[in-house]
Amino acid sequence: MASRLHKNVALKAEKSECKEIHLGLNSPLGKIQISGCETGIHEIKLQPETVPEKSTKEISFTCDVCEDPEEMTVPLKQCVDWLKVYFCEPWMTEKLPIPAFHHPVFQQDSFTRHVLETLLNHVKSGETVSYKELADLSGNNNAARAVGGAMRSNPVPIIIPCHRVICSNGDIGNYMGEKQNCLKEWLLAHEKLQKRD
Known part of the structure; x- marks a missing residue:
């Protein structure tokens, strides 16, 4: 039990030392909030009560950064690129790098x-x-x-x-x-x- 507790405290300390960066992404699902640091993505938050426009083959969806942070870390850039491709051609995401994750x-x-x-x-x-x-x-x-x-x-x-x-x-x-x-x-x-x- 003690070792598990020490591990959890160390994880919290590591996360609190991160320089967490937030950005917003306009998407067909409304605004998506992404947080992360140099090490990886912390969270992706979808808007509650969003009713997205019906998806059809004829609709071309766009996805763009609406809250641009001063600094863009590699994991955040990879996450944004991945989500942009997902909303246009989801099968193409298999060819993209998955951003590193930095969540407990x-x-x-x-x-x-x-x-x-x-x-x-x-x-x-x-x-x-x-x-x-x-x-x-x-x-x-x-x-x-x-x-x-x-x-x-x-x-x-x-x-x-x-x-x-x-x-x-x-x-x-x-x-x-x-x-x-x-x-x-x-x-x-x-x-x-x-x-x-």
């Missing part, structure tokens, strides 16, 4: 981290996976409920695609604690509609 979730050897990394590496744009299937992929076939908890703890939605995790019966399930189900529907439809033929 990724600095601990935990089930949540393992599930998020498994999701990022194994479920591609336009695909879905059930909570149970993701538990199986993560090496614990009895952990479907825990996978749901891991999805709720995801600090970098869209890049780590928790929207691609659905119920075994085909229902889309909840997104960001039930508040953003229309965003989940939009993201899934966007990826399917924009999928390269």
Whole structure:
């Protein structure tokens, strides 16, 4: 217990020493807030109660920085570039570097981290996976409920695609604690509609 406590204190101290930079990105989902430092991305926050415009193949979406920080770190630039491509051609994100993450979730050897990394590496744009299937992929076939908890703890939605995790019966399930189900529907439809033929 003591060693875990020391590890958590060290993680908090490391994060507090970061020079955290914030920027805003206008997107089809409204304003996206991104925070990060030289080491990596801390969080991506989507707007609550956003109702995005319906995604169709004919619509060309734009994405631009609306709050430009004085300094742009490499991870922030990679994150912005990744999101811009995602909204135009989601399948092309597989060719881009994933920005480094610098959030406590990724600095601990935990089930949540393992599930998020498994999701990022194994479920591609336009695909879905059930909570149970993701538990199986993560090496614990009895952990479907825990996978749901891991999805709720995801600090970098869209890049780590928790929207691609659905119920075994085909229902889309909840997104960001039930508040953003229309965003989940939009993201899934966007990826399917924009999928390269």
